[in-house]
Amino acid sequence: MVFDSAEYWRKRYESGGNSGAGSYGVLAEFKSRVLNHFVAVNKIESAVEYGSGDGNQLSLLEISKYLGIDLSAEVIKNLRHKFSDDSTKTFMEYDPDCFVADDVVRADIALSMDVILHLTEDRRYEKYMRNLVKSSKKFIGIFNTATESQLDQMAQHNRYRDHRVWMNLYAPEFSEVKVDLTPVDLGYPATTGFYFYQLQANISHYLLMRHE
Template identity: 40%
Template sequence: MGSEEKPSLPGSAAYWERRYAKGGNSGAGSRGEHAQFKAEVLNRFVASQGIDSVIEFGCGDGEQLSLAEYPRYLGFDVSPTQLSRTMARFAEDASKSFALYDPIRYSDRAGIITADLALSLDVIFHLTEDEVYQRHLEHVFGAARRYVALYTSDADDPELTGEFAPHMRNHPVLRDVAKHFPEWRLRERIENPHPWSREDTDGSISDFFIYERTGVS
């Protein structure tokens, strides 16, 4: 695109609402080999750690959730259109709850909205606004009693793939979590088996970063 202006975006939440309203889905990361990899990692972790409840910030179209084996689940999403569809998809599943997520109008100072494990899967690099990104981390870590699993990129470069992905932005996640959430330690990093590159754009830019609250075994 050279010196041409990049396409303007209405904001991350508005982008996803518009995308879903036009019939789009949650993307390649929630399908095929990428979805299977995430499900295998998370299902194994939930079982091995005796996790009873899971909260996810960004449940999307439910494709990833359809592979999950969670005892109890609460899924948030910013898109009213897609959330209604996902709720309908799992309407007969009594183990799953859903709610609309507005990062600016979300507050849980009383600590009511909590679970053993909080998830953010392929969400963070879609948060193009600094405030929304910061609030997202606050809400994810604030909702977790024992563990947090982030599946995202981690880099200082604010550009992800330049003009090829105007709705995506890298964030220095490891640095920011260490700075703002010192009571959490990185328990494990699990690299995805099919990384993205300019030569292989079918790969994923994300890896798992699994955090554990200090003092919790």
């Protein structure tokens, strides 16, 4: 049977599973420390995250306004409950195969954390990246292992992708402005880290045209 990444995540959450090791412990702390610093330095006020997960990583994020989008109805229901006292955070379930980003989901920074690894199908990866880029007013933050080299044994829900290749080809209006790689002692592949992009003012008309 052909592996279906969306089905995998829906079932995983429905059966009580969580977002995985990368959303907890030292890796979650690294991701939040790097992201919170970038948000503060650049005075970023709003974020939209594609693949918000179970909320553990989100509980460490410091930002004025946040929209979390995920394909799992179960996880969105749980997030609304978990953050019911926090009016700065809203959540939306979406169908990753049909959704086309519009102004409602645009924010200062569009985030993708530990999701690209799970986009095993090319068409889902393509769609996901297009929505991510379209949702950014100024910045994009991607936490990923940026390589096309697979391990000898990969779990069926994992596939490494070098998002830098896609960004260079299809989003040249965004330049890579900062990369924070994970510390070596955490044991992740060398290209694992947070990659930040900024919309270049001189070619921002690209983006305006995309929204027409």
